[in-house]
């Protein structure tokens with residue numbers, strides 16, 4: 001019998017739904033920001049609201065070792081959220097952009113396969129760009145991407161990362177880096193490129209030389225710490241420039257979350273500002289993205 005219902009063709013729509021569903025892209029969230037801005041924290045906050053797993057996109061944290069210097073998130077701070085690509089690479093060989101694209105693509109696909117949201121978080125914008133805007137745009141054709149950017153006013157961030165270097169030193173950074181010292185001044189490969197490694201070369205060299213006195217050594221230590229601070233601040237500026245480029249020249253739709261006030265306050269007030277200005281709005285953006 002032929003249907004005379006005015007919306008007969010619409011009523012047949014469910015027959016086509018499986019193919020429509022196949023056309024819907026899976027979703028991926030990317031958390032960007034300069035070093036020290038709180039990307040890892042935001043990624044964990046986002047994962048608290050939905051089943052999610054985090055894929056690291058910091059090019060030094062992928063290497064095994066130097067956990068203090070590279071500021072890897074400790075197991076106890078991960079809030080039970082699975083993290084991928086942390087400490088997985090040989091520290092003496094280069095983990096390249098294409099290594100990152102291959103490994104992170106597999107991680108993202110496996111997270112999606114488990115019905116969870118992949119959150120790519122880290123400061124290496126060249127890695128993120130290689131993954132998302134690959135030749136042929138394979139990633140974009142498969143996934144819909146929501147970019148979040150945790151921003152902190154530079155002078156405030158510079159103060160924070162300088163204090164963070166002092167905390168790293170107090171946590172045993174110098175001993176950690178000393179284990180990597182081998183008398184070889186080649187700092188061009190693997191984890192030896194991390195800020196906080198080449199900067200200590202002259203200091204460790206002086207430890208191995210009998211001629212240097214304690215006073216000289218103390219000075220060398222102080223200047224290694226200062227160099228580490230300066231280079232971390234420079235890194236933050238370079239990372240910020242790259243985010244501006246991706247947003248303004250590449251045309252990425254990046255949602256900016258201003259965390260400055262959270263960094264200007266202490267204790268409970270800082271946590272409240274973070275929740276109000278970063279975690280809350282970030283979570284709302286992701287919720288809308290997932291429902292769209």
Ligand code: ATP
Pocket residue numbers: 058059060061069070071123124125126127193194195196235238239242
């Ligand atoms: P570039 O093309 O300059 O390498 P990028 O976007 O690929 O930039 P960044 O994350 O900006 O990567 O890292 C640039 C450099 O900063 C690294 O090669 C390394 O020397 C240093 N660096 C980055 N992350 C860390 C870290 N977690 N710990 C120590 N040093 C780091």
